[in-house]
Amino acid sequence: MTTSLDASSIDASVITSIITHTVDELTPKNLFNFNSPRQTIVGEGSILKLGTLLQTLNVKHVLIVADEVVYQKGLLASALRCLARANIAVTVFSGIEREPSSDVVEQGVAMLAQSKADFVLGFGGGSAMDAAKAIALLGSCNASLDELTEPGFDQRRTIGLGAVPTTAGTGSEVTDISVIMHADRSKKFIAKNLDLMPDLAVIDPTLMLGLPASVTAATGIDALTHAIEAYVAHGANHLSQALAISAIKVIPHALSIAVGDGTELSARLEMAVASYSAGLSFSNSGLGLVHALSHQVGAQYGVAHGVANGILLPHVMTFNALVCRREYADIARALGATNEGMNERQQCEAGIESVRQLLSDIGLPNSFAEFGLAVEDFGELADATLQDICITTNPRRVTKTDIIQLLQQVANG
Numbered sequence: 001m002t003t004s005l006d007a008s009s010i011d012a013s014v015i016t017s018i019i020t021h022t023v024d025e026l027t028p029k030n031l032f033n034f035n036s037p038r039q040t041i042v043g044e045g046s047i048l049k050l051g052t053l054l055q056t057l058n059v060k061h062v063l064i065v066a067d068e069v070v071y072q073k074g075l076l077a078s079a080l081r082c083l084a085r086a087n088i089a090v091t092v093f094s095g096i097e098r099e100p101s102s103d104v105v106e107q108g109v110a111m112l113a114q115s116k117a118d119f120v121l122g123f124g125g126g127s128a129m130d131a132a133k134a135i136a137l138l139g140s141c142n143a144s145l146d147e148l149t150e151p152g153f154d155q156r157r158t159i160g161l162g163a164v165p166t167t168a169g170t171g172s173e174v175t176d177i178s179v180i181m182h183a184d185r186s187k188k189f190i191a192k193n194l195d196l197m198p199d200l201a202v203i204d205p206t207l208m209l210g211l212p213a214s215v216t217a218a219t220g221i222d223a224l225t226h227a228i229e230a231y232v233a234h235g236a237n238h239l240s241q242a243l244a245i246s247a248i249k250v251i252p253h254a255l256s257i258a259v260g261d262g263t264e265l266s267a268r269l270e271m272a273v274a275s276y277s278a279g280l281s282f283s284n285s286g287l288g289l290v291h292a293l294s295h296q297v298g299a300q301y302g303v304a305h306g307v308a309n310g311i312l313l314p315h316v317m318t319f320n321a322l323v324c325r326r327e328y329a330d331i332a333r334a335l336g337a338t339n340e341g342m343n344e345r346q347q348c349e350a351g352i353e354s355v356r357q358l359l360s361d362i363g364l365p366n367s368f369a370e371f372g373l374a375v376e377d378f379g380e381l382a383d384a385t386l387q388d389i390c391i392t393t394n395p396r397r398v399t400k401t402d403i404i405q406l407l408q409q410v411a412n413g
């Protein structure tokens, strides 16, 4: 004989008590946080929506923090027109150079206070967006970059923040990170703080059509490096890995086309979305040894961020392969570098080789030979790399000797 249990006959307080006890006895595990901008708009001509988007956020006055070249090329024109139509006041700070320094950020904070703007919009590559992010947060709480990078910094951003990328690379429009040079240009501040995540990202590939081939190549490889480092990072999770793989699948083809013919709008759109996905991925998982070391070499020798990453990427993959061959085999398949007969080791090696091939195809250097790395700097570079925030999520433990050996491999090719 079977008896059916009538839920209505069980006292509701008994059910509540069972659930409460069960939940109380659970130990939370395998948790991950996932953060993203509140709003993203993507597509050709999406910049024309800026005025209405900011109107809905009740913005009255925007400080646009723009890349110098982007400003001179007139790329701000449509944004300015639609902000005027929406009756939103605008102040433009167009002094952002490549890899902005702390004194430029201080100038921007002063301009923000003077203008009384209630929203900061980064407009340009990673350099302009990172400067805007730091200006919005520091301007909200009157703090310094030194304070922002100290552990336990708990001041909040009260000013709105948006980002419009004009390169497809850093993903800064979706990360909670800002990279700023020290005033003496000897090293970089790397600030990570949830309030550095923009509230709004506008991804318009038409703004990228005039990006020179060499910058397209370097910034595109930065995006690929984000995706590859994020996929194997200690902080990787299901969502960050899915985003990383989606970027890795697209980049080899789209980047080759964007470098070969910069006016190809569909390739620009694919790269812009891949860069966004890779940025969202690493902001939620961390990076690794490529970025930890490239931050140091880039600051000390003035090597563009993407160029330094490209030189280091295949060497770091070879170093890390010992502990993440399976993940590199996944990456190799996403890169389209494998065939059915290959075992995991062969897939992993084919993936690294296809990264080398892509770097060569798009004309990036495979060593720092032209930058004159000095052997006597290697020890200091290695020490600084071990202090970089990105090293903490590298999948393989790294020693000073490992880094010095790596520098010997990449110094002259």
Ligand SMILES: NC(=O)c1ccc[n+]([C@@H]2O[C@H](COP(=O)([O-])OP(=O)(O)OC[C@H]3O[C@@H](n4cnc5c(N)ncnc54)[C@H](O)[C@@H]3O)[C@@H](O)[C@H]2O)c1
Residues within 6 Å of the ligand: 067, 068, 069, 070, 073, 075, 097, 098, 099, 100, 124, 125, 126, 127, 128, 130, 166, 167, 169, 170, 171, 172, 175, 176, 177, 178, 179, 207, 208, 209, 210, 211, 212, 215, 218, 219, 222, 305, 306
């Ligand atoms: N916040 C993050 O998460 C993050 C991640 C990676 C890198 N970064 C930082 O971002 C910076 C690098 O950013 P980037 O690689 O985008 O380069 P970038 O912003 O320095 O721009 C590179 C060059 O391209 C020019 N440019 C930009 N857009 C253009 C366009 N549409 N047409 C013509 N020229 C254009 C700029 O004037 C500049 O000369 C570095 O400081 C790096 O450390 C930040």
Ligand SMILES: [Fe+2]
Residues within 6 Å of the ligand: 170, 222, 226, 291, 305, 309
């Ligand atoms: Fe990067």
